[in-house]
Amino acid sequence: MQRGNAGRSPLLNVILSGDSSMALNIPKMMMRGEPPIFKNRFLNNCVIFKYPNFDVPTNEPGMEGMFDSEMGEQEFYKPVETAIYIPNDHRDLASGGSAIYLRQRDFDALMNEIFGIKVEADLEELYNDIEMLRIIDEVPSLDPYLLRTELSDSGYKMPDTAFQTSEQEDRKIRRRIESKIEPILNRAIQDAGGDSNISAAQKQRFLKVLWNPDLPEAEIFIKSFGIERSQTGAIFTAWKGITFYQIQFEEIAGSLRKVFNYLKGRNLVPLDQRLYSATDIELLNAKVAKLYSRLRDAVDKCRQIFSAYDEAYTCFVEKNDARQFKRFLMSAHQNYWTLGFSIIACKNAFERIRKYTSIDQPMSLRFDTILRMLDEVSIIFGRSDGKQTLDNQLAWT
Template sequence: MNLLSITRTLPDTAHLFRTRGLNRAILFKFPNFDESQGDGQDFLNGDAGSAPGKRPVETGIYIPYDEHQWEAGGFAIYLRSRNSTVLLEEHFGSEAVERTIVHNDLSLLSLIDDIPSLDAFLLKTCFEARKIRVDGRYWQIAAEEEAQLRRLISRRVEPIVRKALCGGHDATIDRFLNAIWAPDLEEAGQFVAAFGIDHSEADAIFSAWKGITFYEYQLRRIAPRVRTIIAWLKSRDCLPADLKTHRPYDEQLLMHIERCGAMLNTTLLDIRQILGEYERSFNALLHGHPAPFREFLRAIRSRYWLLGYCVSALTSVVHLDNRCMKNTPSGCVPRGGVRAVGKRPAEAPPKAGVGGPLIHSGAVIEDLR
């Protein structure tokens, strides 16, 4: 989120942060699984909302040395590092860590850090739910796209609300649907209470629920390109044309390709598990069995964070593929491609690889087939 470029077009009164320096920075997200968390299955068995360290995506602030040439270098502050508050005060002044002001800069940064990605729709709805006014130019999302996403989420939630209310009046159902976007409404607490969940959890649950539905939508948009990339990794086109002239590196390259395929495998497997569980619990509720959906809601924060990580990773893959392939319409790696990995140390081959069938995410994301 390039605050540098956005802030230049806005008057001082419309800036996101009170501290001038923070408005001259770039916010970014990065994955951070520690070794104790294991794989996606281990992560899903935990509760991502119970401890900040278990959220697999973190937030950083990049401060360029020269804001007019921000690509030339700078330094970063990671919000979950132990000394982040000290560093914020050191680089931006005491105003950056002031806690007594309503909607202070630290609370805004914490709010941004509590979302798995910097997607404009998720940020906008999160700030609106807490009644924090932000200039619309920060979100850079078209009104038509936002309206479409809101309709999509409402359609996804409405059958569950109707079932939970046992066929209540339309006016009552509308109030409960409005609670999705304003979780401080009484109806939001009543909805989660119907599933045996404490009223205080309504905000976190509705935020995660909206997020999962948003990532479903985003996944469908990138699915065709992901399918193309998977097919490319399983073809000979991903091998450089001059591979035979670089025999010392051919095994490294093949292992590298296989590792990329294995990582895509793992990502798609996690997506399949989360969305498959969502769909099964959703259908069970509609058929009169609320227990699976109740359990899904109880652990929805961990699902939301892992899904956000997975979909953001695939989005990054698609972006990188588009950038690298824009001048290679044939899809074949040109001569000299071996040099990209030629000096890296050899890695052990993963158990699963590009040679076998990649696992897809089932009926929920059928576009990936």
């Protein structure tokens, strides 16, 4: 008999029911008749997930150097890990399992050992999949739009059903990104001594640079902002990603207001409060206050970054001052990751609470139910016990 959620670890609950930005449940996808993502059959029995197991940097993103622009792409602090949940039984994901991280030492050898690969052809397939996983690890969240864009740009041909987004969503994101960048393009052309009255066809060629920074037209941006050619790809990826997350943040703003109201409301007084001591209730209230604070911190980080983006953008487009925008571009990659962490947490906090009660007309819950819900939402923001005990968190409690 399958065990209920009450006996399952909070982390496993989050992994198996997180939204598409947090978890890529491949067995579930294949049960729906979708083709496998990976070549290795064992890897297709696993769940890929993003796990924020340490805190976001606390730097206040002011306009005078939001983060250290001299920090190399490989050196900076990434607040999200990519992990693989390996179930004991892929037909019953809830029965527990273990997990490994893509960035942990000897990951390739460990994958080979776990899956017991001995045939050369299977080994080649696994290493091809590992390269694909490395690309997935370079994206802060598992949002289908971001994954498909990055994997396609890296030459991977995805099944039509993999990482699907609607045509309408694709157009909306692309139009938003291009509309934001077109005035910058005009200004960059003027700064480079070119004619700003270029044709629509020429403008489209320049805009394609965002999706393919190897095009010759990328030179106009390189000259205008004084960035290194080797940094162009990472900066453009992050720039697009920041705009993508800005759209996401606007879409979830209403839901976040409801979450804050819920965490401040009387509905978190347990139905069975009389069965618990004053100390128990005080500890529960402390958990609620801590969660409220962490959610508020994530929202504030998003607002700070978007405010810095808008201010730098305005300075360049309206005041012809590119200095702030250049500084923003230099920190774009880290801002991209901070936004990925924060927005995954915000979206999934709302979804987890909604699994327990209607967020529009919330009901009072029992003490143990509230505690379980708070533990699950807290995991989304990272836990102090870190990756060393991840296997224990995934096992039955």
